[in-house]
Amino acid sequence: MAKVTQRTVIGIKVETTQGTAVSFSPTTDYILASDVQVDPNPDMILRDYQRATLSAMSSLVGKRWVQVSFKTPVKTSGVAGTAYAPLSAALQACGLLETVTGGTSCVYAPTSVPVSANFYGAGKSCTINVVYDGISWTIAGCMGDCKLSAEAGKPAMYEFTFKGIYAEPVDASMPGITYLSAVEPTFINGAVTVQALSAVLTKVELAFGNTLAQRDSASAAAGILGFQIVDRRATLSFDPEMETVATHNFLNKLMAGTEGSFTFQVGSTAGQITTIAGPKLQYKDTKPGDRGGLRIYQVDCLLNQSSADDEYSISQT
Numbered sequence: 190m191a192k193v194t195q196r197t198v199i200g201i202k203v204e205t206t207q208g209t210a211v212s213f214s215p216t217t218d219y220i221l222a223s224d225v226q227v228d229p230n231p232d233m234i235l236r237d238y239q240r241a242t243l244s245a246m247s248s249l250v251g252k253r254w255v256q257v258s259f260k261t262p263v264k265t266s267g268v269a270g271t272a273y274a275p276l277s278a279a280l281q282a283c284g285l286l287e288t289v290t291g292g293t294s295c296v297y298a299p300t301s302v303p304v305s306a307n308f309y310g311a312g313k314s315c316t317i318n319v320v321y322d323g324i325s326w327t328i329a330g331c332m333g334d335c336k337l338s339a340e341a342g343k344p345a346m347y348e349f350t351f352k353g354i355y356a357e358p359v360d361a362s363m364p365g366i367t368y369l370s371a372v373e374p375t376f377i378n379g380a381v382t383v384q385a386l387s388a389v390l391t392k393v394e395l396a397f398g399n400t401l402a403q404r405d406s407a408s409a410a411a412g413i414l415g416f417q418i419v420d421r422r423a424t425l426s427f428d429p430e431m432e433t434v435a436t437h438n439f440l441n442k443l444m445a446g447t448e449g450s451f452t453f454q455v456g457s458t459a460g461q462i463t464t465i466a467g468p469k470l471q472y473k474d475t476k477p478g479d480r481g482g483l484r485i486y487q488v489d490c491l492l493n494q495s496s497a498d499d500e501y502s503i504s505q506t
Contacts, residue, residue: 196322197225198366199259201275201331203282206307207314208330208354208415216367218318220275222259227319227326229355230254232412252405252412253355255328257317263337263345265505267371269293269460273505279349280503283335283397284312284418298502299397299421309404310417317351325361328353330415334399337465337503339376341391345455345463352401352416354409374456381427383490384449384470386437388429391480393453395465395492395501398422423492423500425451425470431477431484439486443472448493459506467501469493 200219202211213219232251240246266273270292277295281287286300300311308314312332319326333351381388399421406414432439441447452466474489492500 196363198320198364199225199257200318201278201282201315202318203278204307204314204316204329207309210316210327210329210356213316213318213364215364217274218278219364219366219368220261220279221368222261225259225319226257227328228256228258230256231355252403254403254411254413254416255326255353255355256350257319257328257331257353258348258350260346260348262373263339263347263455263463264369264371264373265295265456265461265463266369267460269506270295273369276347278313278315279333279347279351280335281313282315282331282351283333283349284310284399284421285503286312286498293506295505296502297504299423299498299500301498309415310419312418314415315351317353320361320363322363323360324358326358327356329356330354332401332416332418334401335397337395339379339393339453339455341376341379343375344373345376352403354413354415355411371461374458374461376455378457379453379455381453383427383429383451384437384442384447386429386432388427390427390429393427394425396424396426398424423467424473425467425490425492425501427488427490428478428480428485429488430480431486439472439475439488443475446471451490462506464504464506465501466504467492468495468499 200213202218234249236246280297285297288296317328331351331353336348339345402419404414448469448471451470454464456462471491476487478485478487
């Protein structure tokens with residue numbers, strides 16, 4: 190009898206209609222990932238009635254959904270203006286709108302409206318296929334949240350968490366996957382600027398801050414129609430070396446509620462550059478710290494709009 194092994198692949202693809210699973214191509218729709226987790230979530234309903242015994246009765250299974258989480262490197266297709274399909278699908282399912290300019294860039298920025306009547310809310314849903322060697326999960330209607338973390342000298346990483354509708358896994362052989370050949374860059378020469386300060390830092394993290402609502406439905410097979418992004422509160426944190434007041438007055442800017450732009454870059458070779466930027470970063474908390482004997486600040490920031498849906502952007506060039 191065949192056994193399930195540790196080999197794992199994951200594919201992500203944009204849906205045409207939310208909740209309707211799409212088929213996958215082994216040459217374009219799978220992504221290199223780590224820490225892949227599939228977590229089924231049945232709503233167990235205890236039948237706790239008063240009776241002449243203390244013994245438990247059988248429980249009922251109500252609504253059913255699945256959480257999928259994984260990490261994948263911050264990288265691009267390797268060709269400017271060509272989307273990296275599975276990463277594009279994941280970012281759009283986290284409420285970002287994709288704008289592709291052929292030969293130049295792919296830009297992802299927050300949106301607050303459905304892309305079409307086929308979707309419940311901001312962004313586009315995706316189908317996720319996870320194959321543990323011997324078992325295949327296909328989870329439709331996935332919407333999610335993400336953190337982008339970058340540490341000096343290491344590959345930057347997206348950390349995705351999605352929720353989708355439960356469907357029974359099936360036995361399946363491992364597909365023959367062709368992965369994108371472009372190699373992810375490390376976070377060096379990152380051109381980090383925060384409120385006009387060329388910050389000396391080792392870590393920076395962007396959190397999309399999405400809030401997902403579960404759309405319960407008595408007519409749905411799993412008791413859940415799907416998930417929808419109903420709110421977001423994007424934040425950024427970083428750990429700059431402490432500057433003199435004359436150079437950059439962190440505390441004054443914190444207390445005054447000063448807003449200013451930020452930008453940082455992962456990769457420096459054309460076709461493999463990801464730039465994260467925003468117009469209205471505001472300090473939320475600034476705590477002194479230490480890094481190997483150097484004075485630093487641990488800074489938490491809010492990312493505010495300039496007009497609307499522009500608090501941050503992720504540009505691939």
